[in-house]
Amino acid sequence: MSIVRLTNKQGTCRFTSAYFLCFTIMLLLTLLPVSSFSAENQTVSPNKNLEQSNLPLSFADIDALLAQALEIKSSNKKESARIIKKLAAIEPQLSYRQQGELTYLTAYNAYLTGDRHKAVALHKVMQDSKLLLHRVRASSTLLNLYLIEQNYIMGGKLIPLLLEETEKVTDANLKGDVFEVVAYYYTELNQPEIALTYLSLVNTESYLPRDYCYYYNRNSAAKLQLYGYLAEQSFINNGTKVCEQAGEFLSANILISEIALHLIDQQEYQLALDILLPKLSKAEAINYNNLSLNFYSYIATAYFHLNDFDQALLFANKAENINMPIKYHKSFAYLYATLSDLHFELGNNDKALEYLYVYQDKLAVALDVEQQRQLARAQADHYAYGKYRVRDKLIKETDQAEAKYKAAFGIMMGYINKFENGRILFAVQVFIITILCCSILGLRHFQITANEKNRLDPLTKLFNRQRFVDLAANTVYLHKKWTSTLTLLVINIDNFRGFNQQHGCEKGDELLKLIGQILHNYAFRVEDVARSGADEFSLLLQTTDAQEGIEVAKQIQMEIAQLSDELKLKDDIVNVSIGISDTVLSESSLKYLLCDSSRALREAKKNGGNKIFCFDRTMTDREKYKIEDDGLKYIFEK
């Protein structure tokens, strides 16, 4: 496991609505003293005898020691530091590759022991290595370090070159590491759709259970951000299970605290408690301050909103008593807001004011972090689209956001000053402002959901064609870059008009919903399936070619045919025709992929329906294809 995998995710902050710091937690985990999941006490080096003898170490011995140090670098820092020291003493005897590995281990160890400057400097040296693997590993680790420190601008600058170099790498696990850390970057920038696309490129075949835990955590973090816990409950819960089974209890519990935070933001306070309380004793046993702070702060916040002030105070005090040497932690905002509200409710106005000041301090740092994130997002979009239009728009948005934050601060400071002068007046004003803020937030929420709804088919709850094409553009682009194959299936119900006439439109609606559910089960991600027409669906299969697509299509046809029992249609069987194309046949172009699979579908219909047709070059009518939506042109031009 590299530093890339040492990390975990934190969730959406109320004020920044983004994830950060959790990688710090994962990293700092390794700094824990002797803990239940540390191998610190257990490992006796199998190579100890070999090292202790006075004979010079052979090339193979050095390799064995390096492999051992890599294996235990996070679980047994002491032993790995001892091996590093031993090898550093004979560095001139090491080959170029071995020296690179030693530098990587030294940097890793330096970071774990708090020497961040040395770690960064060593990784920078490694970035100039002659060996591709060393360069890629150094850059992805550096990217991860920058993200841990919320330095999104520096992190973003590394990505173009890192991805370019990764294209040449053949080691699937290293590639996976890179995609995972890039996904981490995009989740941090509140772009979970892009994060999931990178994750879809990860080949997990040779993953160990521990690697799966990080992979699942990454996916869960992005899905939590994109769809919410209630929509992805089983997937995200599975993430915690995978981590627990792999012995990664900290990761599992961090994910749990993330879910709880998400639920608190959704005002699902009881649900948040239901998730946190059963895991509390286990989380406490890990004895890790960041995690305990998350648990206590969120439990206190949830209890406060459920009007259980005694319990809220109990947990808020526990959280406050944790010694946190850092200036900012996202739980702080929740903790101090709750403490201030709580003391206000309990009539301790002085204390309420005191906590309000602290809360405001924490908010200031949160806003700084958010501003940096917005700039990095502008930078990332600029890189991705290379369009000044997009960049300018984002910079404008950033400026507007900055102005809004400044104004909010001014107002807040004004009210805090007034609080000292007249508390009653202050209370009235706070009340009015709260009502105003709630209305604005409510309106915004309404706006967002209305916008989202426009992109969802209300009947099947699948994405509509526009949304599907928008997201597929990015997926196709990335798969092209990484030369892996995607397959598109277009599924159309045969004689649906007749079906409606014979069984009624309500049955027709039911049929559409059931087909939507079947296809949803075949999709890797929610955005890979859509209701793309009245009785037409599109399904994008990841890392599958047209031949495999035909097999999937046959299964889909079978499952849909079996729906006649569920719909009680007696002898009438529901048939569908399916057109298929893949990115090889369609030259890695989304435009052609859409056009070719539709062309194949037409062929299936022409041949009587209930058929599966794969596109081939004899069906050449591409030129007739027209981009109907000008708004998508920029995607096709990519």
Ligand SMILES: Nc1nc2c(ncn2[C@@H]2O[C@H](COP(=O)(O)OP(=O)(O)OP(=O)(O)O)[C@@H](O)[C@H]2O)c(=O)[nH]1
């Ligand atoms: N029940 C129901 N019917 C719909 C919905 N949207 C469109 N339709 C009907 O779907 C039918 C689509 O008809 P056509 O496009 O001719 O397709 P078809 O009858 O399946 O013919 P082929 O595709 O050539 O086999 C029309 O009768 C529409 O009224 C819907 O949301 N629910």
